[in-house]
Amino acid sequence: xxxxxxxxxxxxxxxxxxxxxxxxxxxxxxxxxxxxxxxxxxxxxxxxxxxxxxxxxxxxxxxxxxxxxxxxxxxxxxxxxxxxxxxxxxxxxxxxxxxxxxxxxxxxxxxxxxxxxxxxxxxxxxxxxxxxxxxxxxxxxxxxxxxxxxxxxxxxxxxxxxxxxxxxxxxxxxxxxxxxxxxxxxxxxxxxxxxxxxxxxxxxxxxxxxxxxxxxxxxxxxxxxxxxxxxxxxxxxxxxxxxxxxxxxxxxxxxxxxxxxxxxxxxxxxxxxxxxxxxxxxxxxxxxxxxxxxxxxxxxxxxxxxxxxxxxxxxxxxxxxxxxxxxxxxxxxxxxxxxxxxxxxxxxxxxxxxxxxxxxxxxxxxxxxxxxxxxxxxxxxxxxxxxxxxxxxxxxxxxxxxxx
Numbered sequence: 001x002x003x004x005x006x007x008x009x010x011x012x013x014x015x016x017x018x019x020x021x022x023x024x025x026x027x028x029x030x031x032x033x034x035x036x037x038x039x040x041x042x043x044x045x046x047x048x049x050x051x052x053x054x055x056x057x058x059x060x061x062x063x064x065x066x067x068x069x070x071x072x073x074x075x076x077x078x079x080x081x082x083x084x085x086x087x088x089x090x091x092x093x094x095x096x097x098x099x100x101x102x103x104x105x106x107x108x109x110x111x112x113x114x115x116x117x118x119x120x121x122x123x124x125x126x127x128x129x130x131x132x133x134x135x136x137x138x139x140x141x142x143x144x145x146x147x148x149x150x151x152x153x154x155x156x157x158x159x160x161x162x163x164x165x166x167x168x169x170x171x172x173x174x175x176x177x178x179x180x181x182x183x184x185x186x187x188x189x190x191x192x193x194x195x196x197x198x199x200x201x202x203x204x205x206x207x208x209x210x211x212x213x214x215x216x217x218x219x220x221x222x223x224x225x226x227x228x229x230x231x232x233x234x235x236x237x238x239x240x241x242x243x244x245x246x247x248x249x250x251x252x253x254x255x256x257x258x259x260x261x262x263x264x265x266x267x268x269x270x271x272x273x274x275x276x277x278x279x280x281x282x283x284x285x286x287x288x289x290x291x292x293x294x295x296x297x298x299x300x301x302x303x304x305x306x307x308x309x310x311x312x313x314x315x316x317x318x319x320x321x322x323x324x325x326x327x328x329x330x331x332x333x334x335x336x337x338x339x340x341x342x343x344x345x346x347x348x349x350x351x352x353x354x355x356x357x358x359x360x361x362x363x364x365x366x367x368x369x370x371x372x373x374x375x376x377x378x379x380x381x382x383x384x385x386x387x388x389x390x391x392x393x394x395x396x397x398x399x400x401x402x403x404x
Contacts, residue, residue, distance in 0.1 A: 012298055014050055014305040015382055031360065040360040041389055046182075048248045048333065048380035050302065052287075055294035056247060059286045072282040074101075081292035082256055089215060089296075092228040098260045100269055102277060103253040105212045105240040109136045112208045112238050113174065115271045116264070117142050122171035124205070126158060127368030130182045133210075134368070145172050148370050149184065154327060156184040160195055167203045175205050177226060180213040183367055183376040184336045185329025187221040190229065197226065197233045206264070207237040212255075215246040215299060217331040218307050227260055234260040238268065245333075246299060247291040248380075254284030306333050309379040309386050316390045321397055333380035336364075340373035342397070349373065357396035359389055 020028040027045050032038040051057070079096045086092045102108035109132060117123055119141035125133045126147050137144045147163045149156040166172055175196070180187045200207050209226040217223055227234040242255035259265035310328070313335055317326045325338035339349055346365045353359045353375065364374030379386055 012301050037354045040358050042360045043378045044362045052248045053295040053298045056287045056290045059290035063286045078289045081289045085292040092225045100257050102255045105255050106132045108240045108257050113140045117173045121173040124172045124175045128371035131366050156186045177209045180331030185332045187330040190224045209239045213332045221330040243288045243291045252284035253281045335377040357392045
């Protein structure tokens with residue numbers, strides 16, 4: 001059962017540095033090859049710099065000791081751990097038969113667009129949004145229909161009037177929801193989700209809900225699984241989940257795709273089989289089950305630690321870099337930083353951050369034109385890394401070259 005380890009409370013040390021050198025880390029080991037600046041501090045791709053749950057490490061070591069790594073299947077225990085986790089953390093009762101798989105949520109998004117839309121169909125997204133959404137649409141010869149989030153009183157929220165116009169146009173067949181939203185960190189309210197979901201039902205638009213960051217929330221915000229809102233929503237949705245962001249397991253290529261509608265699930269599985277996407281990662285299965293069974297205490301402490309990073313960074317920027325604007329994320333481990341006051345174009349800003357500040361952030365323009373002049377900063381790291389990054393940013397912004 002998720003959280004069964006609470007009886008013996010352990011204090012996890014997230015300040016402890018972890019050397020990621022010589023681990024083939026995409027984040028840390030190919031900096032010079034990727035951006036041309038060897039000493040840039042990497043705070044870009046969505047993996048964290050923390051060791052995962054101890055029971056996950058133990059499960060992987062135990063499985064590795066066996067010495068045979070053949071084809072594998074999910075156990076009843078695997079499914080039950082996932083079901084228990086969703087019920088306890090999100091109040092969502094998932095049926096085992098609803099659960100299918102993908103090696104990653106991005107793969108699932110590509111597959112879902114391929115399955116549920118035809119070339120030329122419109123797929124609605126809410127920029128600035130995760131770049132693979134655009135690729136999943138374009139690579140399947142569909143059309144991206146944009147419903148940009150609106151910024152009001154420091155929070156990004158859906159433009160519901162524009163949403164109604166777009167889904168009511170007859171062009172849109174799919175809506176890819178990102179909740180919590182990457183990169184801006186909004187956790188959509190049940191009311192917002194219900195309004196969008198009812199519009200999609202009315203106009204025959206299937207909802208593909210990317211909920212990969214659903215466990216990473218800051219109080220008082222609460223994640224509402226889209227399919228949990230009503231039976232009608234459940235029958236009109238594909239919910240994409242994974243332990244990868246929550247427990248830092250992205251390299252184990254294991255995602256759980258939850259599709260309550262039998263016909264939608266059959267169609268999804270059929271196309272997954274056609275492109276050989278149904279094989280399971282043996283170590284990913286072991287890690288996922290162990291994480292959902294034993295990871296709750298670790299996760300609660302992780303969220304508290306990242307919340308400390310969030311508060312430190314926001315206070316630093318507001319006090320010492322007031323020309324920049326930072327938005328408090330409601331979920332995820334990203335900061336969304338508005339650098340437009342620096343007066344730099346997309347490539348100029350990227351070059352300035354890499355060469356002058358020695359910082360490797362995700363550039364906002366890659367999330368759509370609505371992100372131009374912004375950057376996404378990964379604060380899922382030791383506090384010392386956040387402190388160093390902000391000092392570098394402050395020094396670069398206040399340097400004579402930038403002031404000039």
